[in-house]
Amino acid sequence: MKILVPVKRVVDYNVKVRVKPDGSDVDLANVKMSMNPFDEIAVEQAVRLKEAGVASEVVVVSAGVANCQETLRTAMATGADRGILIQTDGELQPLAVARLLKAVCEKEQPQIVFCGKQAIDDDANQTGQMLAGLLNWPQATFVSKVAVAGDQATVTREIDSGLETVEVRLPAVLTADLRLNEPRYATLPNIMKAKKKPLETLTPAALGVDVTARLKTLKVAEPAKRTAGIKVADAADLVLKLKTEAKVI
């Protein structure tokens, strides 16, 4: 069984982004980029399924600028077998990415596509669900546990009111939540080995996919900042302030 894992190159989760002075976009010049943390979890789970003998191959795919190769190499250093880069310099929105992934799925015929549940840059939380819709495959989002048997996956999902278990028929799209696993670190020998793994480069045009943006960002801004208030001396002081000043208790 083949597992396809889409990975996105995003601003590192420790970076606090700034808005460009003209408000047109966020300023990504000289900012540290990393693999989207949820995608790291998806890669880890795919590799674990391979180690458990469930999957035979883990293919990672990324869409974006040439530097997304680094993200693919990182994924290969933690166990993915090969990479596909869909190279384009333009803005890619979730629907366009889902359509690109659909084209890749038609070529690669994976049984599972394991996505991260959301990217920490646009916070859209869409691509996996969109891909499942386009392929008419079942979907299980926000996955915290997965077991694959035959042509079926039994999946535990994190939902607002607790946990939910669903059975989906394969092929299916799954999206990883935080507590699915703790991704391993790439070791130096594996980083070296990853450099020799196959990496194919495609383009949206070669896949026959129109990636025109449907949403136009008119402006971006920083939200109104909260300012630090006061320090209180002790519990008595706190209760007094909450009662008489803030009037919330």
Place this chain on the structure above:
Amino acid sequence: MAILVIAEHDNTSIKAATLNAVSAAAKIGGELHLLVAGSACAEAAQAAARIAGVSKVLVADAAHYADQLPENLSALVVAQAAAYSHILAAATTSGKNFMPRVAALLDVAQVSEIIGVVAPDTFVRPIYAGNVVATVQSSDPIKVVTVRATAFEAAGEGGSAAVESLPAGPDLALARLVGRELTKSERPDLTAARVVIAGGRGLGNGENFHKLIEPLADKLGAAIGASRAAVDAGFVPNDYQVGQTGKIVAPQLYIAVGISGAIQHLAGMKDSKVIVAINKDAEAPIFQVADYGLVGDLFEVLPALLAELG
């Protein structure tokens, strides 16, 4: 053209976040319809008809809608979409699950988790864990939008919408619900509570979490939340998590106990009216957003606080 809001429900009552999505729809303007897809869901449909501002409730009642799984629900919504300019749902784990599927099947973009309506085609939404807000315009014929509940008032009661039944679509039989483990609590719902008290890694273990946080929550009538660290460490279940990828809360009073304040946590609570932080580390980032900061050992502060509250 009218706006369709997809109701989230348990077949007998409508979930609170749907009321906020109705208010967002009202801001866009136009006739408002609500879709209730469920099984033996007449009671939920009646409740939907009483929501102020709703002119029609569409009900699809069939066994394969009982659990509102995304595959069948999306197909049903798509079949109705041509009559609508906008399709909205609350950005809950349910809405986030099926709505992008609806958008893809309609070949339109989704605008995720809006916090403001500028124009019928233009919305404000947070990106980068809420550190940036973007104003985006959709050029698609149908706008598929999810709504952050805390950014809109809940719609009231007093409506008397017509209830109309819809033919059910086929059962796609792609997925099956095995079961749900729902967290049972007598406390208010985390996302709708007036007061939230949230604990973090500083509490050390689950026993301390329960022993120290629960009596305070009982005293204040508060809901209980947690940081990711506390959930990851197993102190409390996943549905307690407040943050970028957990729940978004905006109560009147948010008390953060033993939480350092990573940006991912702040993203989930910084719109609270009053924020209190209790932490032994005076340099913890949580103090930068707190209205009232108390630097101290929570194991001493919390019992004292409980005593002060009488």
